Amino acid sequence: MAAHPERLLAAVVLSLVCFGLVMVFSSSSTTALLNDGDPLGLAVRQTLYALVGLGAYAVFVRMDPGTMRRIAPAAVAIAGFLLLVVLVPSIGTMVNGSRRWISLGGLGAIQPSEIAKLALALWIAQAVIRRPERLSTPRGLVPFLGVTGAFALLILIEPDLETALIACAMAFVMLLVAGARARHLGVLVGGAALLALVAVMAEPYRRARLMTFIDPWSDPEGAGFQAVQAQVALGTGGLHGVGLGDGVQKAFYLPEAHTDMILATIGEELGLIGVLAVLIAYGLFAVAGYRIALGARTLHQQVLAAGLTTTVVIQAAVNIGAVVGALPVSGVPLPFVSFGGSNLITFLACTGILVNIGRRSHAPASRLAVVEGAGGDRRRRDGRARDAGAGGGRRAARAGG
Numbered sequence: 464m465a466a467h468p469e470r471l472l473a474a475v476v477l478s479l480v481c482f483g484l485v486m487v488f489s490s491s492s493t494t495a496l497l498n499d500g501d502p503l504g505l506a507v508r509q510t511l512y513a514l515v516g517l518g519a520y521a522v523f524v525r526m527d528p529g530t531m532r533r534i535a536p537a538a539v540a541i542a543g544f545l546l547l548v549v550l551v552p553s554i555g556t557m558v559n560g561s562r563r564w565i566s567l568g569g570l571g572a573i574q575p576s577e578i579a580k581l582a583l584a585l586w587i588a589q590a591v592i593r594r595p596e597r598l599s600t601p602r603g604l605v606p607f608l609g610v611t612g613a614f615a616l617l618i619l620i621e622p623d624l625e626t627a628l629i630a631c632a633m634a635f636v637m638l639l640v641a642g643a644r645a646r647h648l649g650v651l652v653g654g655a656a657l658l659a660l661v662a663v664m665a666e667p668y669r670r671a672r673l674m675t676f677i678d679p680w681s682d683p684e685g686a687g688f689q690a691v692q693a694q695v696a697l698g699t700g701g702l703h704g705v706g707l708g709d710g711v712q713k714a715f716y717l718p719e720a721h722t723d724m725i726l727a728t729i730g731e732e733l734g735l736i737g738v739l740a741v742l743i744a745y746g747l748f749a750v751a752g753y754r755i756a757l758g759a760r761t762l763h764q765q766v767l768a769a770g771l772t773t774t775v776v777i778q779a780a781v782n783i784g785a786v787v788g789a790l791p792v793s794g795v796p797l798p799f800v801s802f803g804g805s806n807l808i809t810f811l812a813c814t815g816i817l818v819n820i821g822r823r824s825h826a827p828a829s830r831l832a833v834v835e836g837a838g839g840d841r842r843r844r845d846g847r848a849r850d851a852g853a854g855g856g857r858r859a860a861r862a863g864g
Contacts, residue, residue: 468758469821472751475744476799476814480513480807482741483725483800490713490721490728491802497714505721505802508571512804516811523815528763528823531816532589535582539610542582545575546617555621561794563621574805576618576626580774581809583614583630584637588767591641595762598643601650607638608651615658624662624669625781625793631655632777637770641762676791692717693724693786696731697738704734721802723794726786741800745779752776755817758824768820771813 488506495502523531548565549555555562556572564572587607597603611634615627635651663669671686679687679694696712699705710731713720720728729737752772759765775798782797784790796806 467821467825468751468754469818472748472755472814472821473818475747475751476811479741479744479799480516480811483797483802483807484509484513485707486725486729486800487721487802489708489710489732490725492708493710493714494720508804509802509807512571512807513811515804516808519808519812520815520818523812524819524822526816526819528761531585531767532592532763535585535589538582539586542575542579543614543617545573546579546614549575550617550620559794561621561623563623571804574803576621576623576630577805577809579614579618580626580630580633581771581813583611584633584767584770584774584813586610587634587637587641587770588763591638591766592761592763595642598638598641599647601647604638604643604647604650607634608654611651612654615655619658619662622662622666623794624659625795627662628655628659629774629777629781629795631658633770633774636773637766640756640769641766672791679788689718689724689792690785690788693727694788696724696727697787700731700734700737702734702736704730704732704737707732722796723782723792723801724786725797725801726783730786741797742783745776745783745798748772748779749776751821752817755821755824759820760824764820764823768817771817775810775813 484506487509488503491505492502495504545565550562552562554565556564556566558564563576564574566572590607591598594603611631615631618627618630631651631654635648638648638651639645663673671682675682675687675690679690681687683691692712696710696717699712705711710728712731713728717724717727726738726741729741749772752768752775756765756768756772759768778795779798781790781793782795782801785793796803798810799807
């Protein structure tokens with residue numbers, strides 16, 4: 464397992480998805496029964512989303528890097544179009560004051576911002592390998608900052624501040640791994656900080672969230688309600704929890720118990736042990752994902768793996784931080800666990816890419832036939848791929864042995 468981080472990553476993700484199906488059923492069935500609805504309704508839908516996501520995983524786990532590079536421009540164009548379309552009142556669906564979804568009728572809805580993160584990662588990874596030396600200058604970063612900024616602005620307008628910031632963080636890590644200088648990327652950091660400040664000050668509910676973050680109990684029936692109910696759920700669970708399915712907070716007390724706040728339901732029903740198990744799972748995902756990035760054969764694969772891993776890890780951290788009170792309440796779901804089709808399908812596609820990259824790092828170089836193009840690897844010298852050098856030769860020998 465240690466020599467094949469992609470196996471660990473796949474096992475962790477499959478475990479989280481299966482666990483998520485159980486917790487979606489547990490957190491949604493009680494409310495459905497009280498409303499004379501189908502207790503299996505959301506669990507069945509989540510299962511269908513998981514099956515579609517596994518299909519996306521199967522596609523990307525077999526896709527060669529050349530195809531990933533070729534589809535990246537089209538993917539980012541489609542994602543940008545969807546981010547514009549979702550803002551049209553007659554098309555985008557308004558839920559809880561945000562226009563983030565495009566309804567597909569009985570098939571559910573798609574959330575363009577989730578698709579946009581994957582599309583942006585694919586585009587940045589293929590763009591940096593064309594001329595990686597340009598990343599050392601501020602001028603060379605302009606296209607990347609422009610596309611990332613445009614996506615972040617469109618996502619913010621929905622409004623969805625947290626997802627916009629996650630996209631900026633992903634782009635920052637990818638450009639840094641590709642060779643950009645940290646001081647030049649300060650523009651991206653500064654822009655994201657300014658974006659966050661403007662967004663917080665422009666929306667009264669965000670200002671209220673920020674003010675009640677320090678002491679949510681100062682307004683337990685208003686802005687601090689969700690944070691307070693999450694704390695009550697976690698406190699009630701104690702060490703071992705009240706038992707799977709026996710939680711009370713999910714019954715109209717805890718808002719979004721099956722989506723953004725599903726970790727609070729886990730804490731109430733499975734206790735601290737259940738929460739720690741989830742934290743360990745994401746820790747293992749981070750270790751495996753970054754090991755895949757470090758072992759990648761080419762710059763394109765290394766940048767892409769680092770970006771996708773960062774996206775999952777940061778989103779998990781933002782969600783967990785909001786539930787336990789370490790961060791202001793956010794609207795991002797817990798990866799692989801929370802109810803939601805776009806999030807689950809997109810992250811399973813990301814997992815397929817990571818496993819694909821991990822497998823290629825172990826395959827003999829003679830079997831890969833991957834051409835990254837001129838400048839495709841920052842460690843190339845006089846036309847030779849990294850694997851042709853001493854270090855690459857040793858890695859290929861280990862993979863073939």
